[in-house]
Amino acid sequence: MALASLHSAGRAATYVRMSTEHQQYSTENQADTIEKYAVKHNLAIVKRFVDHGKSGLTLAGRVALRDLLLEVESGTADFERILVYDVSRWGRFQDSDEGVFYEYRCKLAGVTVHYCAEQFENDGSLSSSILKTIKRSMAAEYSRELSVKVYAGQCRLIELGYRQGGPAGFGLRRQLVDRDRVPKAILATGEQKSLQTDRVILIPGPDAEISIVREVYKLFTVAGHLEREIAQILNSRGVVTDLRHPWTRGTVHQLLTNPKYIGSNVFNRQSFKLKKKRVKNPSDLWVRRDSAFEAIVPLDLFVRAQEIIQARHYRLPDEEMLLQLRRLWERVGSLSGFLIDEDDNMASSGAFRSRFKSLHRAYRLIGYKPERDFSYIEVNQRLREHHREVCDGIVSQLRSHGAAVESRLSGMLLINGQFTVSLVLARCQELRGGANRWRVRLDTSELPDITIAARLRPGNAEVLDFYLLPSLDRLSHKLALAAENPFALDVYRFDTLDFFMSLSHRRVLWEAA
Template identity: 25%
Template sequence: MKVVAYVRVSSERQAEKELSIPAQLKAIQQYCQEKGWIIVGEYLEKAKSAKTDNRPEFQKMIALAKRPNRPFDAIVVHKFDRFSRKRDDHVIYKALLNKCGVKVISVTEQTEAETPQELLLEGMLEVISEFYNANLATEVKKGMTQNAKQGYNNGGTPPYGYRTEHVALGASKTKAVWVLGPREEIDIIRWIFHQYAYEGVGYKKIANMLNEKGVPTQKGGKWSASTIRAIIFNESYIGRKVWNKQDYQTKGKKWKDRSEWIVTENAHPAIITEELFNLCQKRAKERNNGGGETHKPFQTKPNSPFWLRGIFYCDQCNSRMVGHSTSTTRKYGGQKYYICGVYMRKGKDFCPYVGWRKEQIEKIVANKLRSALLRLTFDDQIEEEIQRYHRETNKHIAASITGLEMEIGFLKKRIEQMRQEIQTGGGKVYYADVITEMQAELKEKEAEYAHKKNLYQELILPETAIDSIKHDIRNLINLLNEEVPNPQPLNEYVGKFISSVIIQRETKMVQIAMHLKYGEQVLYQKMIVAEWEGSTA
């Protein structure tokens, strides 16, 4: 174990009565040597009082202990009163260090057991920390929202063709904005949009043309179809800044409703016209509807034995995994695997190779999905689970609606009171101005309330919805129970209940995103986790 030594004497006069710094240090070194511990630092306070704010070495040590990458696991003292004589300081700092995973150990005294006061304080520190973090997050979000509305950048790398520049606001404040990048990058962006809109060239071909010309991407790598697609759909190129599109609080990323996005027009110089951008969106839609290229909805090939195709994704590049069979001429016959589609098409420069055995992953998914669906259908729990999920996902909106109702009620009541006081002659001269301000605020609150009410809709299920879901569940379970599953109908039914399957390469954990849907409406979602057992290709 790695430790630090903390040594202190109180004052010049008291130092004569107390064990000297060298003597304390020697005792600590001998104690650690016997325990086999390594001393990685020494903090020596010469003639310092027990007040923590008067001990610079102590404060340095505590600051280092609070870091995530601290170099030690314990603080060793000669006696506990060297750490702190005051009981409240001792309890506070010990609780703080416990929370950080750092022990305080005495050479001459038995390590203290945790007292009820320390346990209580530790819990209070956790609650205060949680409140502070939540409040800080709210304030940061508020500041970032205001930033975005004014067209300033909230961090991150600007798109290809732009650069970040800091502008001064006052004596000491600066804000980040996007400005046009090098001329050659601007020309490349315009060329990409022109090729897609007017020449009918697809994402992959545009990427290949750029790679053949030796044009590097923003990070110095090669272009891919997904990079070109991201550019075609990026509203930044018409001077529009869009922020708050995704929710990162959930596991992974989740797209928010467009009504929650912060959109600022003319936030930075445009590279292309809005007409050209809209034409590209029209072309993309036409390609999609007409059997277009990379953004075409995935369809399983007829008679394909790989029934997870279309829902099994690579954890490295988020592309779909595709089926692959080894040669049947081998001694033990062919093997079937799911392999990253990007690796298959472009090679290891774009995504490292890994293959998951078809039989093993399909068995894991089948068993986990079957168990989850059987639990839902047991004792008619489906409707109850759907309602619970709906309440949980909408509770923050419901709380906001309740708060707005109270604020609106208060404003209306106060405005009416002021009007009555004015009519009876008891009102102040400034009441009229206050009423005008309050009416403006009331209008804003009512608009926000209407918007939130529109977002939060009571879940009303048709009578046929639950019956339809149960029918699909029964059919799927029957297909999963077949000794030799029929992959085509199985793929169709599995797609109704699973949005994605991902295996994390490092941890070998299988993540199955299950859902219940009625039409396009998602009624229930759950993440199922399993451990991969077996080898990879």
């Protein structure tokens, strides 16, 4: 390109992504189409952003896209356009508004996103906007349909007795077989099948490992040893796990509870679909195939181990739990979550937190006072509860004014499908001189349109006033408020949320004659 032509050309950055799923277009093919688009529209590509092997379901893990957004919003970007192969490469976000949100953030900073392989023009017209919206919905629906198909396929393979990922485990090995279940090879740790038609099953490992597995079950069910004691026995003999690590209470417990040792193939005990929160599924949702593999532990021994483990999980009365805690204190001389979890004869630290709201409260009930002051934990817990109460009150008020309110997983509120709101509680801190200060930390990751900062009165039990902070003013993500503040800040201060409620109130602009 000639120097004069380069000078007059628009400047652009490119973003390409290839996810972990099988796709028709590689990053090289995307780049080739984008290059042709740039030439056709007289654009000079000055920077490239590439995400290799990254899913488009969320922004998490997509370092290149995050860097691109950061550079655009920082005002240092040396380009006015971002060239992307198509809408799905920008993202297959399950909430199609998320893709719009990231694109709009670029637009606010003066940088527009262009999709180079789509049938619509990137001119902002009504027709292109409609087609773009449809494409976003199609991209999200593709991921949902693919997830359903993959899950159905995995369940079918489990029912046929094939292994679906993960290490074999101590005492077992992964056997590669062809479509007719003819053995091909033993897979080493980290090795994967190379042919799509091949499958993996579990087979017994070396005799020495099988003997140790059976010994662990007998030590637990017959000799009455606890998991921690069994781990100590194995480690004292120099026995390591299948991953070449020392044994722990957890690894012994996993060996005692995994049904693969009796030849059962179990799937879907946990779910992590579409990059959402990992959940433990109830047993009625598990997919199971018994006698899928050769068992290396007798069934009666395995059942006895499960009965012992289940018997430890009955609900203890509060008094019994506190008695266990007191006895541990008397025996060890101190208390901590780690010490509690290391004692196999008492409830876990998580059980104490759940039952008594916090470990500190349980300590206080038995008269134990830790050397370190953990009272801040209760303060933070009270603030979380207060935050929930204030947020619920705001939602109730909004709905009473006719506003539509949708709660996001991040904690933000979507009002009338038009703008997002985040609530922050600013705790009152008394300085040595007697003055009060309130520190407000704004959410810079989600960038809500409005942040409601509720300042608490001294004692942090009641709300003093509210600051309605719009993101458009790009305030610092940390604010320090005093009793009296500059006009530039106090212009956002309100005694009540009446003004905010008026902003959220839906009004009829016209009525049919």
